[in-house]
Amino acid sequence: MGIHQYFRSLSDLENIYRCPGKFKYQEHSVAEHSFKVTQVAQFLGNVEEQAGQAVNWRALYEKALNHDYPELFIGDIKTPVKYATSELREMLSEVEETMTRNFIDNEIPTEFQAIYHVLLKEGKDDTLEGRILAVADKVDLLYESFGEIQKGNPEPTFTKIYSEALETIYQFREMNCVQYFLREILPDLLAEKGIEKTDLPALTTEIKARVLKEDN
């Protein structure tokens, strides 16, 4: 009933923390994650543009900024559920979509409903911008799990998250921005203090080898 409810809800995203139920040295709210994903997407978009791709910037920013808004309704529950079945994941996805639709119909003024149905729908489609979002989301997840592992978090979940995020990034390896990431950024990440003593170098090499094998 008015955009005021929407503005207030932004603050609720400051109160939802990612990966609940696991000890973390540093918490990340959904609002903070959304900020970082949009920043990363902005950089990746610039890489694509420099490589000659036409970027629809409005679409890119919209997708990145709003991609986790629907977590408002059911929270960040995907991580643990992910290790269950794909059927469960789908059920939850449906719940989320229905609740988002209801929210827009009830809270957003009529003249803006069409806009918000677009803004808040799942953004990870096959367009260049949808793929940049998919990569940016995983890059931030990679940094978040990396940060925990580097600080000494013994929770195996973070190693799983790192692997899964890196594997997803590799799936987009035909993209210029992913090639840039793998060539310029990942090595800097692995050169960080203390990483040589963790599982990450071996894990990274193994994932890379698996991908190269697929490519041949």
Add this chain to the structure above:
Amino acid sequence: MGIHQYFRSLSDLENIYRCPGKFKYQEHSVAEHSFKVTQVAQFLGNVEEQAGQAVNWRALYEKALNHDYPELFIGDIKTPVKYATSELREMLSEVEETMTRNFIDNEIPTEFQAIYHVLLKEGKDDTLEGRILAVADKVDLLYESFGEIQKGNPEPTFTKIYSEALETIYQFREMNCVQYFLREILPDLLAEKGIEKTDLPALTTEIKARVLKEDN
């Protein structure tokens, strides 16, 4: 694979906070809520026993202590979802049960699986102990929402939670322990400092009136 995973998971319940996405002055972990519900159930059980009811104490403690363990799998997402449709609620309930079953089958040693299938199943059945749990769960929810309202939390969610909790308690008004609660405890709650300036006295009176009307 082994009860060690179960012991470790208890600590994860210290990292899941109730009612995510809403500003709170005081956070309550699922572990803390479980402790308080068991304490409240212990008291309510004693009221029933003094009133001549036979309490199966083992069943009561089991139900109260373990009632929210499955939140480990999908977090405390019921509150916002509750205001959606009952179909959604059911879907989530199913997800939770499946994940609990999988967890027991994968992590609990074979000789204890049967026990944990009983311990972790939904405890709010029609037995005396199941009804005491239903009441105790709502009493703690009432105290939690009361605490926020008393401290000045302007979030309307807490008023909704208070109402809904009190209404559920009233549904069990034929029980001795609920009669004790309504007669001896609720007035003390409403006599707390600063409550006279909140919606709670009117709300409580209104709920009571509605119930009395139903009774006639």
Add this chain to the structure above:
Amino acid sequence: MGIHQYFRSLSDLENIYRCPGKFKYQEHSVAEHSFKVTQVAQFLGNVEEQAGQAVNWRALYEKALNHDYPELFIGDIKTPVKYATSELREMLSEVEETMTRNFIDNEIPTEFQAIYHVLLKEGKDDTLEGRILAVADKVDLLYESFGEIQKGNPEPTFTKIYSEALETIYQFREMNCVQYFLREILPDLLAEKGIEKTDLPALTTEIKARVLKEDN
């Protein structure tokens, strides 16, 4: 030396809290504020577009998303300093700009330096997008201070911030989005629970009256 440093620095913005040195019920990191400002700017941009204005969306998102990145270098110190002299404010602004320039020259890869010099420069210029940013920044500040006052924060600073933010918004009252804000959103804000007992209604009326007088 490499964009990795930039990605890491995004996480530092999660560790800088706004308005340091004042008790707050709810903290807001610079990362969270940036997310909310971009969300608000996105909405205000849509209002302008519906009113027939041509919005440069890329510019708008860039300005909003990056507008507080330079706080990385000197933190959020403007609030208290603001009540000092304009000379001091200018000196600090210069420090910030120099440090931003140095950071780009030292840390950002050569081929992206020109881009980041644009992204990280002061965005509040006279373009439509610069003015939307100025308004969006104040809208979030208004909500943050409002949130503290509504929760009962006795610190006079938050009343000052509310006033100053609202006055700045009024300065842009020829804009469609500001007219929408004043007409549709501000009344909803003031209709929030408990606000009638605070200074805010009187303060808001007084600011409005002062502005109307100026207009005549």
Add this chain to the structure above:
Amino acid sequence: MGIHQYFRSLSDLENIYRCPGKFKYQEHSVAEHSFKVTQVAQFLGNVEEQAGQAVNWRALYEKALNHDYPELFIGDIKTPVKYATSELREMLSEVEETMTRNFIDNEIPTEFQAIYHVLLKEGKDDTLEGRILAVADKVDLLYESFGEIQKGNPEPTFTKIYSEALETIYQFREMNCVQYFLREILPDLLAEKGIEKTDLPALTTEIKARVLKEDN
């Protein structure tokens, strides 16, 4: 004056943190500890029952759930004092008991006073249930100190706590549940990520050796 005070005090146990004065990566409230101890006791009770022992479940749950309630009165101060003299420890224990007695006499309704004098008295007696509580309390303490050491806490106190907890558990090594713990759980604990680089394997071996020697 009324059970309302008792219910309110449960929330105070959420505000008392264990082992004050030492840096910890993860805090544990007395409420959370009580929940975990009761969960552990529940499991250990099942081990005993499977081994043919008759468990008084009501007594076991009562002892575990309430065993640290009296920390409400003087806080969790035993840890540092423990390394002082036994005379000091006894004095504090007396203070605690007197305050618990006074609390019951002043706050609990007359008809429940006898019950609470039983519920809140020291539960670690020579019964099977008292011994299970003694073990369960130390198992949770072991997990808490283990968690800190695994996360990299350099504070020597946690190594002392781990040793002392394990030694106490060994003192009950004639119990089925302790044999289960030593055979099935402790090895899983020591197989956790990163533990091989800590003092814990050597420490554990040394304690075991010392005990075996005593047994011969």
Add this chain to the structure above:
Amino acid sequence: MGIHQYFRSLSDLENIYRCPGKFKYQEHSVAEHSFKVTQVAQFLGNVEEQAGQAVNWRALYEKALNHDYPELFIGDIKTPVKYATSELREMLSEVEETMTRNFIDNEIPTEFQAIYHVLLKEGKDDTLEGRILAVADKVDLLYESFGEIQKGNPEPTFTKIYSEALETIYQFREMNCVQYFLREILPDLLAEKGIEKTDLPALTTEIKARVLKEDN
């Protein structure tokens, strides 16, 4: 064994929070309280000096800075115990003193032991400096409880603390610094935002009246 242990222990005082077991909007560590008491004592000492009293500044700073160091050993447990009997309070005081003595004998290098036996002994004696410390300690306690009441904390403990602190300050009303406090500072405190709606004005007037009556 070496002053390094003493320096490390200062950081432990950052991990001990005052008034444990009560919900607070703002926590105060023992280290922070000690800083504030020393600042207040510094001001009160200047008032006395301006009024012609000879202040032994070294003694004053020593007393104020170190007055709560012994809380390292048993924590901040006095508040709840205070409302028990004086016998209990004395027992705890003895425990604290013994532990302080032991700490100095074991950890402080021989050549500094005599100094630290003086620094860490109870400082609230009948000297001017001892009395200034007694007042400064209560002034900070008054501000701490005032802060909670002003922010809306419904916990009755803070009203008790405020009363008790003010009454103790009045006991030293023959001192120049207390007269200054009552004349110049207390009215400013009571003129703070929102205080007129709390119990504090009536409470303050009542305490003052009681004292004046005693004086006649």
Add this chain to the structure above:
Amino acid sequence: MGIHQYFRSLSDLENIYRCPGKFKYQEHSVAEHSFKVTQVAQFLGNVEEQAGQAVNWRALYEKALNHDYPELFIGDIKTPVKYATSELREMLSEVEETMTRNFIDNEIPTEFQAIYHVLLKEGKDDTLEGRILAVADKVDLLYESFGEIQKGNPEPTFTKIYSEALETIYQFREMNCVQYFLREILPDLLAEKGIEKTDLPALTTEIKARVLKEDN
């Protein structure tokens, strides 16, 4: 406008955290730092006195206690700025001084203004007490950065801070208290658990070697 504002501002120093924008395992407020620096200065003063130096204790305590009060005005921003140019540092220092002067003139009662102009001015002059303050400030900074490195903080900033702090301490190596620190305390620090695996032993040796070389 009354010393009440000054007393209130002490609490603001509890809300300013040192080294903002960097992840830390343990936060230190400016109030806590001030307490620890005063404690360290107290010890170093005793070392000097035992070595036959005349210590002006009032000056020493004043300098140590108040040395970071002006951070109230612009926050703890020096760390990152320090790695910029000395010109920038100077500009900020000027801002801080002007704001301190203004605060005293506006808020402190006339009869105490002269006193507070002395108390709040930069204390690190060439007197014995000014030099003890300079050392004590760096000793606490050394302990703070040491604490992060020991706990596993991978942020390179803390190694830079440790180095810089130790180098500054060495600059005062003609002082008795610094010789005591280097001979008795620093080895204990480096003998702490886990330090042998960090950069600190090599770094310390290197700094020492560099200094000895300068001395020849």
